[in-house]
Amino acid sequence: MTDESRDDEKEDLSELADEEVADVEVFTGVRARELRFGTVPETKVWFEGEPAERSSKKTERENLPEEVEPDVTYRDVKVRWQARSRIVHPSDPSDPS
Numbered sequence: 001m002t003d004e005s006r007d008d009e010k011e012d013l014s015e016l017a018d019e020e021v022a023d024v025e026v027f028t029g030v031r032a033r034e035l036r037f038g039t040v041p042e043t044k045v046w047f048e049g050e051p052a053e054r055s056s057k058k059t060e061r062e063n064l065p066e067e068v069e070p071d072v073t074y075r076d077v078k079v080r081w082q083a084r085s086r087i088v089h090p091s092d093p094s095d096p097s
Contacts, residue, residue, distance in 0.1 A: 016056040022084035029080040035064070036073045047085045055085040 016022060047055040062078040 014052075014054050016054040016084050016086055018056075020054065020086060023086045024084070026083045027081070029078070032074075032077045034073055034075055035077045037068050037070055039070050040068060045083060047083075049085065049087045051090060052088040053085055054088050055083070057081070057083045 045057055047053050058081070060078075060080040062076070064074050064077045064079060068074070
């Protein structure tokens with residue numbers, strides 16, 4: 001098993017499934033008639049929890065690519081974002097359902 005496949009497996013184990021109950025959920029959205037970036041933004045989302053956590057995030061975009069370009073005007077933009085996280089205790093059952 002390569003380091004990369006171990007990382008992928010670890011990531012899969014920490015992903016919160018849609019059917020799992022989250023301890024924390026954040027939803028937000030934004031609309032814009034016009035949106036322009038002078039530079040490409042760098043974004044990062046992370047979750048921490050003790051003794052462990054499982055989390056997920058989703059982004060839905062309309063008229064806005066995954067990778068935006070500097071000095072391009074995007075019109076009629078809609079973005080919806082969701083983050084969910086659950087604290088996992090070692091005594092929790094391993095089956096998320």
